[in-house]
Amino acid sequence: MxxxxxxxxxxxxxxxxxxxxxxxxxxxxxxxxxxxxxxxxDRETIEDVRSVAGRIGANVERVLVGKPEVVRIALVTLLSEGHLLVEDVPGVGKTSLAKALARSIDCSVSRIQFTPDLLPSDVTGVSIFNRSTGDFEFSHGPVFANLVVGDEINRASPKTQSALLECMEERQVTVDNTTYLLDRPFMVVATQNPIEMEGTYALPDAQRDRFAARVSIGYPDPSAELAMIDEHSGHDPLTELGPVSDAAQVRSLIAATSxxxxxxxxxxxxxxxxxxxxxxxxxxxxxxxxxxxxxxxxxxxxxxxxxxxxxxxxxxxxxxxxxxxxxxxxxxxxxxxxxxxxxxxxxxxxxxxxxxxxxxx
The missing domain is CATH 1.10.8.80 (Magnesium chelatase subunit I, C-Terminal domain)
Known part of the structure; x- marks a missing residue:
């Protein structure tokens, strides 16, 4: 080994x-x-998968305290090469979960802050005219990353949300009749607030169906909240989080799991x-x-x-x-x-x- x-x-x-x-x-x-x-x-490969995934999970739990089942579903989604939707009220750690998972893997990461004025081209990229060459050149959008954190995805319009449909299902982007493949692994971890909250749009059925799993974090129990105060009140644990795996290894974990x-x-x-x-x-x-x-x-x-x-x-x-x-x-x-x-x-x-x-x- x-x-x-x-x-x-x-x-x-x-x-x-x-x-x-x-x-x-x-x-x-x-x-x-x-x-x-x-x-x-073989058994040895399974133990490798469990060991590496366990390290990723332990890293994430340093940030998301007292939610082992939520972290486990995130790992299940990662190993099954799916996309994760994290839905809950503000302040319970949705974005922290997504960012902790991203920082635990040494790979390309991007974050998209979904807002009502966000355009589809702000997600996928756009062709820009180069005056010196006289050609249009494609400028890659933030979706071109191994792990994409979509923050508050349901605050953007359905038109912008739909920009992720092709990316999430086919792992490619088509702009101006040209198709660009996304690197693997490719995972979207999107957060959303409950649709009853002001300023949100319901995700289209086709968009929700592309998420392999959805989790709700919920409020921590008193002991977990006390531990959070003791450990997190003086510093941000995300700043100390380093990678425990990389993109190549995650690809092999996904292949082994299949x-x-x-x-x-x-x-x-x-x-x-x-x-x-x-x-x-x-x-x-x-x-x-x-x-x-x-x-x-x-x-x-x-x-x-x-x-x-x-x-x-x-x-x-x-x-x-x-x-x-x-x-x-x-x-x-x-x-x-x-x-x-x-x-x-x-x-x-x-x-x-x-x-x-x-x-x-």
Missing amino acids: TTSPRTGTDDGVLGRHEHLPVGEPGAHAGAGIDGAGFEGI RVFLAGELRRYAIELVGATRRLAELRLGASPRATLHLVRAARAHAALSGREYVVPDDLQAIAVPVLAHRLVLTPEAAAARRSPGELVRALLGKIPVPHAPARR
């Missing part, structure tokens, strides 16, 4: 891969729904869970097929963080609400009855039969 001279992190996960014996989780490739295209992952074994029974369970949201009378819009993909990718990441090279039902259940709830749109009647999408997802988890966990190695 080698050590990165720049970050002091273990790079042993990079490029290492061993096939598991036939007949065990992760041993099959091209075996239909139970293992189509699956290569497998090889975590997901049994056919659990694939069907994920499909049944997502499909059930489309039949709920309380919803006028259920979860999309994109949500199914995000759900299984997040389940693999959750399993890797737990130190397993295979997914169990608990992985899918643990991330179902963060992955699915923000995509669901209530009917007016359900909204008037103060039902919540998260409550509906939890109810489905209690109704749909849980398959047996795959055989352990």
Whole structure:
């Protein structure tokens, strides 16, 4: 195992891969729904993933005190190559979470402060005429970074918000009929205030669906708030935060996580869970097929963080609400009855039969 001279992190996960014996989780490739295209992952690589992700999480928790589950969802989103939406009232640490995650990885980072007068070209970039050459030259916008922090995304107009649609889904930007690819990893961590607050716009359905997960930080409990006073009142912990990983290593973590074994029974369970949201009378819009993909990718990441090279039902259940709830749109009647999408997802988890966990190695 080698050590990165720049970050002091273990790079042993990079490029290492061993096939598991036939007949065990992760041993099959091209075996239909139970293992189509699956290569497998060895135990040592899983431990590398867990170790590096643990260091990133511990770094973030130095800033976001007392919220380990929120940090875990952020790590799940990172490992599954998704985008994270952080929604809550002002002052609970939404931006601090995004900035701490950005500073924990030695990669290109940009921040976009979304305001009502922000234009789409302020996000993606614009072609500028060069008088000396007589040609238009593309000036890259802040979206051209490995990690993009979108602060208060719902204070910008829907037109500006939509500038992120192509970036988040296809990881590219098209301007004046020219397509520019974004570097990987590419992750958007966006914060937003509740839509009931003054000066906010509701995110379009297509925009919300591109976020792999949504979390609400919530207020800290008294002990965590006391620790925050003791540790943060005299200085800003963000100023002392240094990287514990880098872009190349994160790419390898993502690649390794994608090889975590997901049994056919659990694939069907994920499909049944997502499909059930489309039949709920309380919803006028259920979860999309994109949500199914995000759900299984997040389940693999959750399993890797737990130190397993295979997914169990608990992985899918643990991330179902963060992955699915923000995509669901209530009917007016359900909204008037103060039902919540998260409550509906939890109810489905209690109704749909849980398959047996795959055989352990």
